[in-house]
Amino acid sequence: MTPAERAELALLLEVTGAPKPGNVDRERDLPDLRFEQFLAGAVGARAGLETAEDGPVGEAFETAVAGMADAAGTNTQFGCLLLLVPLVRTASTGELTRERASEVVDATTVDDAAAFYRAFEQTDVAVQDPPEGADALDVRRGADAIPDLRERGLTLLDVLGLGADHDANAREWVEGFPRVFRAAARVEADDGPLADRGARAFLQLLAEAPDTLVVTEHGESVADELQERALELQGGDPEAVREFADELVERGVNPGTTADLTAAALFVALERGVSVDG
Amino acid sequence: MTPAERAELALLLEVTGAPKPGNVDRERDLPDLRFEQFLAGAVGARAGLETAEDGPVGEAFETAVAGMADAAGTNTQFGCLLLLVPLVRTASTGELTRERASEVVDATTVDDAAAFYRAFEQTDVAVQDPPEGADALDVRRGADAIPDLRERGLTLLDVLGLGADHDANAREWVEGFPRVFRAAARVEADDGPLADRGARAFLQLLAEAPDTLVVTEHGESVADELQERALELQGGDPEAVREFADELVERGVNPGTTADLTAAALFVALERGVSVDG
Numbered sequence: 001m002t003p004a005e006r007a008e009l010a011l012l013l014e015v016t017g018a019p020k021p022g023n024v025d026r027e028r029d030l031p032d033l034r035f036e037q038f039l040a041g042a043v044g045a046r047a048g049l050e051t052a053e054d055g056p057v058g059e060a061f062e063t064a065v066a067g068m069a070d071a072a073g074t075n076t077q078f079g080c081l082l083l084l085v086p087l088v089r090t091a092s093t094g095e096l097t098r099e100r101a102s103e104v105v106d107a108t109t110v111d112d113a114a115a116f117y118r119a120f121e122q123t124d125v126a127v128q129d130p131p132e133g134a135d136a137l138d139v140r141r142g143a144d145a146i147p148d149l150r151e152r153g154l155t156l157l158d159v160l161g162l163g164a165d166h167d168a169n170a171r172e173w174v175e176g177f178p179r180v181f182r183a184a185a186r187v188e189a190d191d192g193p194l195a196d197r198g199a200r201a202f203l204q205l206l207a208e209a210p211d212t213l214v215v216t217e218h219g220e221s222v223a224d225e226l227q228e229r230a231l232e233l234q235g236g237d238p239e240a241v242r243e244f245a246d247e248l249v250e251r252g253v254n255p256g257t258t259a260d261l262t263a264a265a266l267f268v269a270l271e272r273g274v275s276v277d278g
Numbered sequence: 279m280t281p282a283e284r285a286e287l288a289l290l291l292e293v294t295g296a297p298k299p300g301n302v303d304r305e306r307d308l309p310d311l312r313f314e315q316f317l318a319g320a321v322g323a324r325a326g327l328e329t330a331e332d333g334p335v336g337e338a339f340e341t342a343v344a345g346m347a348d349a350a351g352t353n354t355q356f357g358c359l360l361l362l363v364p365l366v367r368t369a370s371t372g373e374l375t376r377e378r379a380s381e382v383v384d385a386t387t388v389d390d391a392a393a394f395y396r397a398f399e400q401t402d403v404a405v406q407d408p409p410e411g412a413d414a415l416d417v418r419r420g421a422d423a424i425p426d427l428r429e430r431g432l433t434l435l436d437v438l439g440l441g442a443d444h445d446a447n448a449r450e451w452v453e454g455f456p457r458v459f460r461a462a463a464r465v466e467a468d469d470g471p472l473a474d475r476g477a478r479a480f481l482q483l484l485a486e487a488p489d490t491l492v493v494t495e496h497g498e499s500v501a502d503e504l505q506e507r508a509l510e511l512q513g514g515d516p517e518a519v520r521e522f523a524d525e526l527v528e529r530g531v532n533p534g535t536t537a538d539l540t541a542a543a544l545f546v547a548l549e550r551g552v553s554v555d556g
Contacts, residue, residue, distance in 0.1 A: 001322065005321050005349065009318055012314075026304055029471075034471055034554070036291060036294060037554050039287060039554070040553075040554045043279070044283065046324065071554075073554060193307075193312055195314050276315050276318045277350065
């Protein structure tokens, strides 16, 4: 398999893993977001993931998001793709290590940043307000922000650096994907079907830090509560995890950023040799 | 979306649809065949499905099967791909009609037939004995049969014609895909999530005729029994369909050819405009 194929498979395995509290999984749809939309999103993202193998990171991301949105009809995997694109590029050009992934994000340009802003015009993305004084760079401005971006000479890594203190995916970019690689090591060390390993990795990631999307949509106290509950459920009764999953669907609380990290971790594990027939 | 993307999505929707008695679905793995292997098989088949858009039908099929087998580690969708490849080709060059699909299969060559034989070397495929006097053309000979094939000047359509009386997929090739297009029309007329429509189409197809793979593996009487049971379950209690699904998994009876027809029907319906966000 190629890196782009493994990245698409990682998206499919991520959504399949169950129970994955608050998220769409093999056992649960959300009221306005169905399992099959994630299947279509993964299929639609593939062309952009192939661009990531040898094209500019920003263009690859924009293409992947556009393909995802066209196929799924909604935003299913925007955050997953933000993590996967630089990792696919890293894997396509040599060994997939944290150091080499940092080199890939260090090499991003102002053009990559412009493409990132254009990607926000493809689909609805839940984001927090920009840092004080950075209104001109609000991603919700889409392509309108590009002149300001160019004037300041900001690369895609610079832009994500602005969000690193409150967005877990941006922090992965800035810090060299520490949580993704740690979770990948746990997936590798685990056994059983990969989707099940992904679901366990999801719960560990949720226990590790508050979910960014939950903070954005429901505030810090709800995100903290989820982290606490996930900690209590570590290594415990699978039935209790299922009950938690059903409860979060009912409450409409969706830790989507933790799913992004899970998909990226599954990709790294696939690159390192785990497989569906292992 | 492109025809190759829709074909890959059709493979993913097919395996997701549940309950699909005797087959892997969103709710059930088989003891030696897991849902995630079908996900990987679909991802791996994509390159061959792209070849089908503008390359030779035989080469496209061989590439799709090789990619599927490499990614899934087993035979997940051989029969699906045999139906999808000519349909992708048809959709890529104009309107997807039965007449135009027949033109595509009519145009297959001896080289296409040779590639079809090589595809059998990529993975294990359950097949019946060849017709009397056709031992030289037994697909289980793989590439060894190619000289005999060339000597007789048989195209891929000719080869499938030899199996049309006992293999439902071969019959679709020879007769212009009648069951696939009828099932596609039912999927279009149905409503709700596409995977659910696929599961209902599967049960209708199973009620329509004995499943080829079940005949091959368990004999005609078991295949007839399944058809009878599927007829009784038409439009009935979904819980009864689930019980039938669990029973068939337990008995190890897998109507795989009916799943092939379902995947092809989902592809035709997607080409005609149904979508996951409909």
